[in-house]
Each structure stands twice: as C-alpha cells, then as structure tokens.
Amino acid sequence: xxxxxxxxxxxxxxxxxxxxxxxxxxxxxxxxxxxxxxxxxxxxxxxxxxxxxxxxxxxxxxxxxxxxxxxxxxxxxxxxxxxxxxxxxxxxxxxxxxxxxxxxxxxxxxxxxxx
Amino acid sequence: xxxxxxxxxxxxxxxxxxxxxxxxxxxxxxxxxxxxxxxxxxxxxxxxxxxxxxxxxxxxxxxxxxxxxxxxxxxxxxxxxxxxxxxxxxxxxxxxxxxxxxxxxxxxxxxxxxx
Numbered sequence: 001x002x003x004x005x006x007x008x009x010x011x012x013x014x015x016x017x018x019x020x021x022x023x024x025x026x027x028x029x030x031x032x033x034x035x036x037x038x039x040x041x042x043x044x045x046x047x048x049x050x051x052x053x054x055x056x057x058x059x060x061x062x063x064x065x066x067x068x069x070x071x072x073x074x075x076x077x078x079x080x081x082x083x084x085x086x087x088x089x090x091x092x093x094x095x096x097x098x099x100x101x102x103x104x105x106x107x108x109x110x111x112x113x114x115x
Numbered sequence: 116x117x118x119x120x121x122x123x124x125x126x127x128x129x130x131x132x133x134x135x136x137x138x139x140x141x142x143x144x145x146x147x148x149x150x151x152x153x154x155x156x157x158x159x160x161x162x163x164x165x166x167x168x169x170x171x172x173x174x175x176x177x178x179x180x181x182x183x184x185x186x187x188x189x190x191x192x193x194x195x196x197x198x199x200x201x202x203x204x205x206x207x208x209x210x211x212x213x214x215x216x217x218x219x220x221x222x223x224x225x226x227x228x229x230x
Contacts, residue, residue: 033217035218037221043223044118044221044222044223044224045205045221046221047218047219047220050218091158099165099170099211100171101146101148101163101165101170101171101209101211101217101219102148102160102163102171102173103148103150103158103160103207103219104160105157105158105159106157107157108157
C-alpha cells in the first residue's frame with residue numbers, strides 16, 4: 001500500500017518570503033500522480049499543483065512550484081512571495097495511474113503567514 | 116460551471132441513527148469519490164463511484180455505503196451511527212476521461228456530529 005508522509009505538522013513564514021513544505025511517499029508503482037491541495041480554515045479544499053511521475057520537469061503554477069525527486073520519493077512544495085491568503089492546511093496526496101481515483105493523503109502541514 | 120455541491124452542510128445525529136449525505140458533481144464529471152476527514156485519522160478514502168458502479172473501496176466497515184445515480188449524483192449512507200463517525204465528509208468529482216490531466220475537485224463537505 002502507498003503511504004504519504006508530511007513531517008512538518010506546522011510551518012510559519014513571513015509575508016513576501018519563501019517557504020518549502022516537505023512530502024515523502026512510498027510506492028512500488030511506476031505510474032502515479034502527486035498533488036498538493038490547500039484547505040483554508042472552514043473553506044473548500046482546492047488543488048494547488050499536480051505532478052505526473054513520468055514527467056521529469058518540475059511543475060509550476062505561478063508562485064507555487066514543486067521539487068520532484070522521483071528516486072528519493074520526495075515531492076516538496078515551494079511557495080514564493082508568500083501572501084496572507086496562503087495561510088491554510090496543505091495536504092500532499094498520491095494517486096495511482098490508470099482508473100484508480102483513490103487519493104492517499106498525508107496528515108497535512110498547517111501554514112501560518114505572518115504580516 | 117458550478118462546482119461540487121454537498122448537502123446538507125451540517126448535521127447532528129444521535130448514536131444508532133442513520134444518515135444520508137448527498138453530493139452533486141461538476142456537470143460532465145462521471146466519477147465521484149468520498150472521503151472522511153477527522154483530526155485524528157486525517158483524510159481517508161471511503162469509496163469511488165463511476166457510471167453507477169462502485170469502482171474502489173477504502174477500509175471502512177459495511178455501515179458505510181454509497182450509490183451513484185444515472186445523472187452522476189451520489190449519496191453515501193452511514194447506518195447505526197457511532198460517536199467516532201463524527202467527521203467532515205468530503206466529496207470529490209472528476210471527469211474520469213482517463214486523460215493525463217485528470218484532477219479531482221472537492222466539495223465544501225458535510226460536517227456530521229454524532230451525539
């Protein structure tokens with residue numbers, strides 16, 4: 001079974017600075033997808049960024065980028081120019097390839113952004 | 116396009132009762148997945164439905180069941196409620212077209228409190 005580990009329960013960052021959230025996963029599969037989801041307090045979970053395992057290039061979405069190290073099974077999220085609206089719980093998630101839509105989540109990292 | 120909607124948003128039940136939660140996916144999405152979110156266990160996959168058939172199932176007791184209708188709307192039912200069933204229940208939908216860009220979109224959740 002696949003597992004996802006987020007070793008940082010809480011992180012804080014100053015507004016406008018950069019923060020990196022860590023995620024490691026364990027799998028024996030070669031075809032899979034990795035995701036970072038954001039869940040603001042009492043608000044809906046939204047997708048931040050996704051990475052296909054077969055792609056060597058790291059995904060980027062505006063201020064959000066990932067460092068995907070396939071051999072090390074590491075998938076960290078970097079948030080640049082942090083904004084107050086980035087404060088949320090961040091979840092790393094794994095999905096197998098094919099028609100299996102089950103997401104396996106890490107425990108989450110609570111990010112605080114200080115003004 | 117309207118997002119994933121879940122009803123009701125809040126629910127209070129007593130032990131032993133049963134409950135039915137509803138999820139309406141994004142228009143055109145054919146796959147609906149359900150997750151349970153608790154502070155202790157985090158996000159756990161319950162099941163996934165596609166074309167009215169359960170395609171994947173998580174490790175939950177038989178008290179948890181679901182179904183999907185021909186319009187892709189889905190319901191989940193929990194019978195003989197226990198205190199530990201108190202949680203946020205999230206529904207997620209995806210197109211399930213099998214493409215590499217497949218992503219799951221989450222609803223706002225139903226918060227269930229069992230007394």
